[in-house]
Amino acid sequence: MRERNYQTRGIVLKSTPLKEADLLITICTPRNGKIKAVAKGASKSTSRLVGHLESLNHSQLTLSKSKNIDFITQAEVINSFRNIKKDFRRLTTATNLTDLTDEFMIEDNGYSRIFQLLFASLTTLEKPQFNGIISPFFKLRLLTIAGFGPNFTSCTICETKNLISCQNFSLKNGGLLCNACATLNQPTIYIKDSLLQTIKTFPLITKISGLINIKMTPSDIEEFENILNVFTAYQLDKEPNSQKFIRKLKQNW
Amino acid sequence: MSSSFEIKIPGSSPIISELIQHFNSLPGIGPKTAQRLAFHLMRMSKSDVESFAQTMVSVKSNILFCIQCQNISENNPCAICSNPKRDSSRICIVEDPLDVIALERANCYEGKYHILHGVISPMNGITPEDIKIKELLEKIKTNTLNEIIIATNPTVEGEATAMYIQKIISPFNIKTSRLARGLPSGGILEYADEDTITRAFIGREDFD
Numbered sequence: 001m002r003e004r005n006y007q008t009r010g011i012v013l014k015s016t017p018l019k020e021a022d023l024l025i026t027i028c029t030p031r032n033g034k035i036k037a038v039a040k041g042a043s044k045s046t047s048r049l050v051g052h053l054e055s056l057n058h059s060q061l062t063l064s065k066s067k068n069i070d071f072i073t074q075a076e077v078i079n080s081f082r083n084i085k086k087d088f089r090r091l092t093t094a095t096n097l098t099d100l101t102d103e104f105m106i107e108d109n110g111y112s113r114i115f116q117l118l119f120a121s122l123t124t125l126e127k128p129q130f131n132g133i134i135s136p137f138f139k140l141r142l143l144t145i146a147g148f149g150p151n152f153t154s155c156t157i158c159e160t161k162n163l164i165s166c167q168n169f170s171l172k173n174g175g176l177l178c179n180a181c182a183t184l185n186q187p188t189i190y191i192k193d194s195l196l197q198t199i200k201t202f203p204l205i206t207k208i209s210g211l212i213n214i215k216m217t218p219s220d221i222e223e224f225e226n227i228l229n230v231f232t233a234y235q236l237d238k239e240p241n242s243q244k245f246i247r248k249l250k251q252n253w
Numbered sequence: 254m255s256s257s258f259e260i261k262i263p264g265s266s267p268i269i270s271e272l273i274q275h276f277n278s279l280p281g282i283g284p285k286t287a288q289r290l291a292f293h294l295m296r297m298s299k300s301d302v303e304s305f306a307q308t309m310v311s312v313k314s315n316i317l318f319c320i321q322c323q324n325i326s327e328n329n330p331c332a333i334c335s336n337p338k339r340d341s342s343r344i345c346i347v348e349d350p351l352d353v354i355a356l357e358r359a360n361c362y363e364g365k366y367h368i369l370h371g372v373i374s375p376m377n378g379i380t381p382e383d384i385k386i387k388e389l390l391e392k393i394k395t396n397t398l399n400e401i402i403i404a405t406n407p408t409v410e411g412e413a414t415a416m417y418i419q420k421i422i423s424p425f426n427i428k429t430s431r432l433a434r435g436l437p438s439g440g441i442l443e444y445a446d447e448d449t450i451t452r453a454f455i456g457r458e459d460f461d
Contacts, residue, residue, distance in 0.1 A: 014376060015408075019281055045437040051446030055376070055409040077446045085409060088416045095375035095409075241378030248380045 013098045030115040034105040037070040052077045099242035104146040120208045139228040151175025171234045323368045323385045340364040342399040372410040400428045
């Protein structure tokens with residue numbers, strides 16, 4: 001007989017109110033992929049689950065299987081990433097990461113690498129020194145793991161690797177175009193040469209600790225992130241809410 | 254009708270089906286509850302139903318936003334803002350009108366309010382422009398205030414909103430406070446999360 005209860009740890013991606021005092025929790029787990037589960041009565045201040053299921057929390061959970069949806073019966077926070085939640089900039093960055101995880105992760109599909117990536121990124125964001133490079137690194141790795149990784153090593157049309165002074169990035173083809181292909185095809189995003197050389201080293205880094213060797217100016221980080229944001233929105237066919245939020249915030253303030 | 258699907262009840266008249274759909278469009282009401290409510294209305298006396306319908310219509314046509322606190326009210330300014338006994342030098346910032354009802358029920362605050370009608374939420378794309386923060390800044394500029402109490406919910410979005418408000422009002426040099434966080438009445442220490450316990454310890458009180 002199939003086990004009715006199961007345990008997992010996970011990072012809370014989203015929490016949505018449901019009925020009178022219930023919450024629908026979206027969790028990124030290491031083995032079970034993305035899970036959506038109901039936490040009964042979790043909005044009440046006296047609930048045993050309250051506080052343990054806040055967004056961004058890394059928690060140990062016990063879930064009960066049901067016909068349509070699973071229910072969270074027990075929860076205990078492992079790390080609440082308190083430093084992230086105390087700082088507006090870190091919080092908006094972290095929310096952008098969890099939002100993208102939610103968009104690219106499929107339910108009940110074991111993407112342990114996505115969990116590891118999110119967990120490592122949040123752990124780095126939690127550290128006292130804010131590292132702006134985390135966000136573009138996360139986005140590039142997430143796109144790669146999900147199968148949408150942009151190609152920065154060869155022309156996406158003629159596959160030539162001779163890309164000296166080729167700075168054309170095509171959204172439609174998902175990568176660089178050589179100068180000959182770029183003139184024959186649709187408009188592309190221009191990437192300046194110095195930035196492109198740095199970007200090319202990114203796919204070689206698979207762990208966050210490797211970022212220590214990358215030197216980028218804040219404006220280069222922003223430009224790289226903007227390219228990834230446009231590419232992500234193109235792949236998803238919509239601009240993720242958190243991305244829209246950050247863009248509006250930058251425009252108005 | 255905003256409902257995305259039509260409920261068809263065999264043997265039922267179109268007007269009853271329409272009423273059921275209207276009930277079904279309300280938050281937290283599923284098709285079965287909508288049916289029960291519709292048939293309950295039919296069992297009610299005609300005068301009761303008329304009074305109920307009139308109240309619903311008048312709520313929509315007579316209710317407006319108070320120019321001072323942004324609360325929903327029949328009068329402008331609302332009963333709280335026009336009460337001379339309330340302390341005008343203190344304002345308590347809350348997320349929505351239901352929070353004002355909860356705070357008024359507790360009967361522990363005699364100042365005035367400002368209702369944001371939402372919270373800043375990166376996950377849902379709600380920016381400061383989408384809630385009543387501009388009105389709050391206007392109020393701070395035009396009134397003499399001694400204290401601003403930020404009473405947004407202790408959730409990630411509520412904290413983000415509190416942090417944002419604290420940042421934009423800091424140039425005005427007004428005392429700003431945040432509602433305390435700690436163990437709730439009836440709660441069990443064993444099940445409390447680490448953040449709540451830490452804050453409860455920090456905010457511990459001496460016995461009188």
